[in-house]
Amino acid sequence: MARFLIKHAVGGRTFVDTDTDPRIQFEVKAQDNGRKLITVYLPVGMEMEIAELLKWRQELNVFIFDELENGLQQKTWFYSGDGDLHYNETDRVLSIGSSGDIRYLPSNFLE
Numbered sequence: 001m002a003r004f005l006i007k008h009a010v011g012g013r014t015f016v017d018t019d020t021d022p023r024i025q026f027e028v029k030a031q032d033n034g035r036k037l038i039t040v041y042l043p044v045g046m047e048m049e050i051a052e053l054l055k056w057r058q059e060l061n062v063f064i065f066d067e068l069e070n071g072l073q074q075k076t077w078f079y080s081g082d083g084d085l086h087y088n089e090t091d092r093v094l095s096i097g098s099s100g101d102i103r104y105l106p107s108n109f110l111e
Contacts, residue, residue, distance in 0.1 A: 003065040004040070008056050009081075015053040015060075016040060016094075028064070028078075036101060038062060038078060040094040050087060050094070057085045062096060076103045 004026045006016040018024045023043040028036055042050065053060070062078040084097030 002067075003063075005061075005063045005065070006040075006053060007061045007063070009059045009061045013052070015049045016042070016046075021046075026064075034099075036078065036098040038080075038096040038098060040096070042092040042094060044092070046092075053094075054085070054087060058082070060085070060096075062098065072105055072107055074103055075106050076101050 001018070004016065004018045004024065005014065007014050014020070016024060018026070021043065025041040026038060028038050031037055058081055060080050062080050064076045064078075066074045066076070068074050078096070078098040079100040079102075080096050080098050082097070082099060084099075086095045087093070088095075
């Protein structure tokens with residue numbers, strides 16, 4: 001399964017990481033308006049991380065890391081700087097609207 005990661009864009013603090021907690025589930029769906037909706041299903045016990053994440057809602061980096069068939073890693077960065085982020089505390093579901101994304105191979109940028 002792909003790795004999903006949400007970090008603070010400025011300080012680099014990690015809020016959500018499926019490598020750290022594999023109970024975290026996510027899905028990405030294209031919307032009719034060209035945007036993407038990222039839905040994250042969070043386990044019990046992440047209340048502190050979510051409270052901090054919500055404080056920095058306009059300064060988040062959202063990534064998905066996919067392992068390609070040829071063994072290379074593809075990274076997708078989702079733009080979420082407009083703060084289109086909602087959290088359903090009862091269901092522990094985080095919804096992030098993304099107005100754009102960039103896919104690239106990190107190995108192409110190594111020296």
